[in-house]
Amino acid sequence: MSLYTRSMQTHREPPPPRPRIYIVDDDDAVRESLQWLLEADGHQIETFASAEAFLEQFYPDQICVLLLDVRMPGMSGLELQEKLLERCAQLPVIFITGHGDVAMAVATMKKGAVDFLEKPFNETVVRDLVNKHLVMSAEQYAVRQKSAAVRERFARLTGRELQVLDRIVAGRLNKQIADDLNISIKTVEAHRANIMDKLNVNTVADLLKLALAR
16 A cells, blocks of 8 residues: 555544634624624624724634624725635625615625625524524535645646546547657556555546546
């Protein structure tokens, strides 16, 4: 058994990070009431009085939901949403406001917000939305982690192995690959074995499925 295979077999994926709920609102009373409401359900909460403070510490690759006020001094909630889009941050955003209207709701939804609530909001609705979108965030996180793991495997391949792999995916036979690359069939076979080993697959079907998922 090769070092690559042993490494893949003994590797254990780290547990996903604990989900977080971020509350960004300049109104102390709103932050405190939402924190109290959601902590009662066992959630981990972080609150911020400004969009700027939130951006200073936020990192995108996590399981989270953002409850975001639209109108705040300094950077508004809508401007914060734009900043998050620039960072390609994939997190559910639930806008909360006392000044919302249909046009604003449509604009935020088109840019990726998942829901829009007006103050005073219904506590049950907030709970249900947060729980639903935490599930969504967890699913997105799992997809990102899987994609990163696949990229990590392919990064182990040499340039020549990638050339051989591309031809395998194209349906070329060993002799054809040897002719294409001006190498021996035995060398092609060795490269195929190394590719299968490094990518931790046992069949050509699994190899093709993984290669097409890149």
